[in-house]
Amino acid sequence: MTIIKSFPLIGVLILFLIAFIMPLIKKNSVVKFLSIASFSTCLVLFVVSLNYVIHNGSYFYKIGHFVAPYGIEFSIGIIECIMAVLFAFISLIISWYSCYSIEHDVNESKVPLYYLLINILVGSLLGIIFSNDMFNVYVFIEISNLASCGIVVVKDKKENIRAGIKYLILSCLGSGLVLMGIAFLYSMTGHLNMTFIHENLINSYMNYPQAIIITLGLFTVGIGVKSALFPLHTWLPDAHSNAPTSSSAMLSSLVLKAYIIFLIKVLYRVMGNEIISETPILFVLLALGSLGMIMGSVLAIFQKNLKRIIAYSSVAQIGYIYFAIGLGTELGFVIAIYHIIGHAITKSALFLCSGSIIEKTGIKEIANLKGVGKEMPYTLSLFLISSLSLVGIPLLPGFVSKWYLAIESIGVNKLYLIVIILVSSLLNAVYYLPISIHGFFNEEQSSSKLYKSKEKSVKELMPITILVIAMLYVGVNSEGIINLIKTTFV
């Protein structure tokens, strides 16, 4: 059974090791195969360890025979495993999708480099999720930082480089703040292991009232800028809209989420409920989250570029996650995790759909995409279903999150928050539905074949279809997933 315990580490190592084999291979098809194979292996490993954790409880896994305060260790619990399965699943689907379309975006000679970056990126994100050591997390953050900038600039266009540099600079600022936060913690406690920092802080936090607050502020802003918390999102629309389709999907659905998981770890594992309840940090998160929910959607309404709309919608959805964390209750925490899952699947489906549309028609402006549903009905239908989830139609995951958020807002006696949720849903509908409506029902343009585009073949639509099916599953089986997340509190 000990071999199962090391599955998470094996998964991360496989991704890193295979990544560095890729540049040595000449044939692109072999590289693609390797990428898919590594992600599927990871998926299998993580599903097994999720199963193990559900039955045997969470555990700490020490790396290299050094015991905790001195060595590095992984903390494997239910949430970590759910996230790992989610990340492996989505990156598998995205790399499957990219196999058919990556040549449209990336120069053929750079394809191995692209897959190398993706493997490293996912590996480092998994590292952030699993690791129980602050400095180790920081290292992974830096790796993912570079890798994610890499998958933006790999396209080699002017605007990509511009967006990439902007992303790099802001990310580095964010990492700097995180590093400062870690330094504060280290000087207060003398530890880098989260468990030990927590034990130490519980006893001594009364001695450093200001320092604790500053640390929390540094972490919030530092991670906020990396996870596109409004108003620190300015890098996101450029980076997401210019990057290759599969990179956009990866960035929006996975990269942002890993940092949020880290923030949750800092709040609840390093600090603990006792400490954060004495600071106004949750209020700040709630306020910024609400602001993001509204403003992200408002900004999305003014956009003309299809991918930018979806990118701004990510800002709004990240707002929901911060909102849920900011409620500060058990259910709020559960919904934050659930929304991470739901949004990751939905948003990657949306990006892949819009990528297919743009790839086939060559048009990015939604004003020119009227009537596209007549030519690409399946793709646009998948787009419609996914966007309905974000608008909040029952049975789909977006509705489940909004429903529980509204219930929890009543639970904490802040009824005005329901207004924010409702307004945000309404705004979501305002910018998502016209895309599908104009796409399907615009008679003027559809009378003549404007785009001369063809529907993608079934083979190429399979990944998106699987994502939409997974989304439906997450929505319909919300009860089961939420109960599973709740078991972490027992």
Added chain:
Amino acid sequence: MNPQIILVFIILIPLIGSFISFIIGIKDEKARSVFNITMTGANFFIITSLYFNVMNGTVDIFIPNIMGTGLFLKLDMFRYIFVWLTSLIWFLITIYSTQYLLSYKNRNRYYLFFMTTYWSTLGIFLSNNLINLFTFFEIMSLSSYPLIIHDEDKYSHDAGKTYLIMAVSGGLVLLMGLFLLYDFTQTLDIDKIKYVIQDIGNIKYAIAGLIIAGFGVKAGMYPLHLWLPKAHPASPAPASAILSGVLLKTGIFGILVTSEIMGFSDIYISNTLIVLGFITMFLGGFLAMYQRNIKRILAYSSMSQMGYIIVGIGLMGILHEHKAIALYGTIYHIINHMIFKVLLFMSAGVIYMKLHELSINGIGGFGRKRKTLKICFFIGSCAIMGVPGFNGFISKNLLHHALAEAVHLYGGIWLYIGELIFVISSAFTTAYLLKLFIAVFVEKSDHDIENIKMKVTGRALIPMTILAAMIIFIGLNPNFTMNIIYKAAESFYIYDKIDTHFYNLENIKSSLLSISLGTLIYVFFIRRVLKKGSGENWWYENTALNWFSLENDLFIPIFTVIFKISSVVLKFCDVGLLKLITLISNCMNSLLKMPLYYKRKSKALFSRKVNIINDINDYTFEYPTDITYEAKKARYKMNSITYSIYIFGVVLVLCLVVLLYS
């Protein structure tokens, strides 16, 4: 066999039988008729065999896990009267129908719904849980609709529409009452409600109003009687007979249970019932005199008789410890009305069977030589009029005594007026029946229909004869019936017995008084005013047709106005919302396009920059700008790296300040 099980079978036999008969009927109509007669007959005998069980005590059964709350059936003597009479009447009418319906189409459909109405009616009388009762009530309401529109001509569809609208809305009103009742009392068991009903305060009146209105629609209570005079003439005679004989009684049963068994009755509710009862009684009798359609006369007569019963129920409420006599009168009259009204409708049916005509202007003199029919009709008429020796005499006297008791106890002008109305209504009864009887069976007319050959077989006449015999029997042996009613009264916790010497001088005198009054009305009003023509060429006119009609002049206009007003209001909301949104968006647009003027210095500075970018040559360029343009510029600026870092710094500082100093 266990009587509890039999209780379920009473409903189950016709329930299953209705479908079996439908299937048989597809193949062989004759076998279907035999099956139906056997089934209703068997059910009647099963119910009759329960008599001794019920005499010894109440039979009840609870079957959990069906119909939501479980099925709770109960049979005591009070319910047994209804159940036994229903089964008897259904048995007789099934026999009668086999002849009556010969000239009709869609017989199979008719029997299916006829039998469905049968078991649902039995269900109403048996159920001891309001939800069960309501379910059966709705099944009965809806399954009797196809019986009313059986002719499928314009008139019957019109009547059916009125019936359906009133039945469905009545059902919904009733349901609303039951919801409220359950909400406030937490129980739907009819027997338990009376223990909690006094604790719920004034909401009791709202509940009672809703429930009584819901049942009142079925009972033909004023002003909810509109469907009654329309539906009776529209449906085939057997259906009219059960509508009048049995379905009206379900409404009465409901009101009786609500007011007395569930304990709703108090001074206000009882007074309302009495007033409505008197209006129903008077109006029904009065309008009946004007009618020419024989079935419509009988329908208005039914309405009038329901008025007597409702007054009886109301009197029970105000008489308190002396209410025994009112109860006996009420139940006695229910029994009588079930018998004689069915008999009269059957007689009318026999006429229609031959002539396909119901107006007395067209059928005058038809019955002069038809002895059996004449005798049956005469017995029925005498029974309603309350001629001594017939059953109506007993019940009307009991009710009259109850009214006299109330007058004696409370006095007051209103009750005297009530007593007056009672006598006058009885006189009306005599008048319209005399009109009917004399026109059809006595007077000669020039229609030349006396000698039309008619083959009315025993299947139609035997049921009528049985009912006629029962009328005489009940009329001559009041003590037999009274003994049963005494037992039934135990459900109301009444154990008093009353003096049962009905045939004394005073009673006969009061009966003869109203009969002679009625004869006077007939001679001086009906024959002088309503009858036109002379000799053998005569006809009646209905001057009431142009009078104020509750339906056409009040209800329909009111609902039309309500509908129009609400559609205007809704349209206002609808259009108003759209207008509001347009207004907001227009405001936003004009706000965004509003020109902004800078102070001179900055304007100059700005103009130079703009001109360099846009158009160097155009120096006469006006420099106003608007919000849209400014917002675009701000967004563009915000997207630049410098501003991003600037925002980052501001947010960091703000966050730390908020965290540290809040």
